[in-house]
Amino acid sequence: MEKLHKSSGFVGWAVAVVDKDKVLYQQAFGFADLEQKKPYTTGTVQNIASVSKTVIGVALMKAVELGYFTLDTPIHDILPWPVANPNNSTPILVKHLATHTSGILDREEVYGKIFTLTQFSDPKSPLYKWMQKEAVLANRTDTTLASFLKGYFTQNGQYYSTKNFGHTAPGTTYAYSNIGSALAAYLVEVKAGMSFSDFCDTHIFQPLGMRQTDWFLNPELAQASSKNYSFQKKAYPLYSEITYPDGSLRTNIQDLSRFLQEMIKGHQGQSSLIPASQFATLFQKQFSEDNLPAGLKASEPNSGIFWVHRKNGQIGHTGGDLGVTTLLYFDPATGLGKIFMSNTELDIPSTGKVNQKLAEHMAAIWKALDTVKP
Numbered sequence: 001m002e003k004l005h006k007s008s009g010f011v012g013w014a015v016a017v018v019d020k021d022k023v024l025y026q027q028a029f030g031f032a033d034l035e036q037k038k039p040y041t042t043g044t045v046q047n048i049a050s051v052s053k054t055v056i057g058v059a060l061m062k063a064v065e066l067g068y069f070t071l072d073t074p075i076h077d078i079l080p081w082p083v084a085n086p087n088n089s090t091p092i093l094v095k096h097l098a099t100h101t102s103g104i105l106d107r108e109e110v111y112g113k114i115f116t117l118t119q120f121s122d123p124k125s126p127l128y129k130w131m132q133k134e135a136v137l138a139n140r141t142d143t144t145l146a147s148f149l150k151g152y153f154t155q156n157g158q159y160y161s162t163k164n165f166g167h168t169a170p171g172t173t174y175a176y177s178n179i180g181s182a183l184a185a186y187l188v189e190v191k192a193g194m195s196f197s198d199f200c201d202t203h204i205f206q207p208l209g210m211r212q213t214d215w216f217l218n219p220e221l222a223q224a225s226s227k228n229y230s231f232q233k234k235a236y237p238l239y240s241e242i243t244y245p246d247g248s249l250r251t252n253i254q255d256l257s258r259f260l261q262e263m264i265k266g267h268q269g270q271s272s273l274i275p276a277s278q279f280a281t282l283f284q285k286q287f288s289e290d291n292l293p294a295g296l297k298a299s300e301p302n303s304g305i306f307w308v309h310r311k312n313g314q315i316g317h318t319g320g321d322l323g324v325t326t327l328l329y330f331d332p333a334t335g336l337g338k339i340f341m342s343n344t345e346l347d348i349p350s351t352g353k354v355n356q357k358l359a360e361h362m363a364a365i366w367k368a369l370d371t372v373k374p
Helices: 001-009 049-065 093-097 129-132 145-153 179-194 196-205 218-225 253-267 276-283 356-371
Strands: 012-017 023-033 115-117 239-241 316-323 324-331 337-342
Touching: 001 023, 001 356, 012 253, 012 356, 023 145, 023 253, 049 093, 049 253, 049 276, 049 316, 049 324, 093 179, 115 129, 129 145, 129 253, 145 179, 179 196, 253 276, 253 324, 324 356, 337 356
Parallel strands: none
Antiparallel strands: 012 023, 012 337, 115 239, 316 324, 324 337
């Protein structure tokens, strides 16, 4: 790992290998603040992009346990306002949101600007003005999850368009949707009578002892946070997102390791976080192998409830956002899980293309973790 760090283009990063009972390897490298030469440690906090969606999955199954709804409940039976695909009248079910087959699309001119600058966003950051211009919605009057989703899905909403929806029936076509993921989290919020953030804190983070994990920054987490860097090693200001459940979870490698350990326990029927039956559904392949939705990636041929099944049998999720790259997977056959998290982006925002050199570095780091044995 030290050798890989010396040749790595990532500013700061951390890795872990765990089984259900212990952390087998956990280490951090590089800098949380390149300019100040502040080390990136195992206690360094950063957002983890779409790996956050694995938490939505657990929260959904907790909501099912609590009797709020089932995965087969039509979402219009839960929401306080209607969501209807103008291109198809088939009802959208909860499970369609959880498997990205709802027909809800991320319209780029809206979703590309769902970032928010907060009191913790340093105006002197090199990319502050770029974010202000390119990544923040103009004329926005409210930044709450509920108001944004209502504005996106209801016909008189500020962000509504028929282009927010596909043309095929729910369950038939796979189209990865961040806004659909945020809507799934909002279902929990509606039925729980508390924010999705508070629901996760009560039912997931506190029980697992994840004390440095939250959906939003506070002074303590801001102090512990890494800066996020472009592939050119320019710092972004600390930011949040209106659709925060789809990618804004902030944590460190220590807490994320606890979470992954509990997921491995759950897969083996040994967790008390949610019932074993709910864990089984969380990881169960939701698509029939002989009738797969159109549009699935060949490398990811099936899906659990917001947990992705890879072709090699591993279950987990990837994440990429402004200044962030993450991987979290476990192998059901071995009971081992791996995590990579970095404060440096892999995708080039202007083109959406992957920085090949960084991708090769990440692949080498990920492969090296396989040498860790129980």
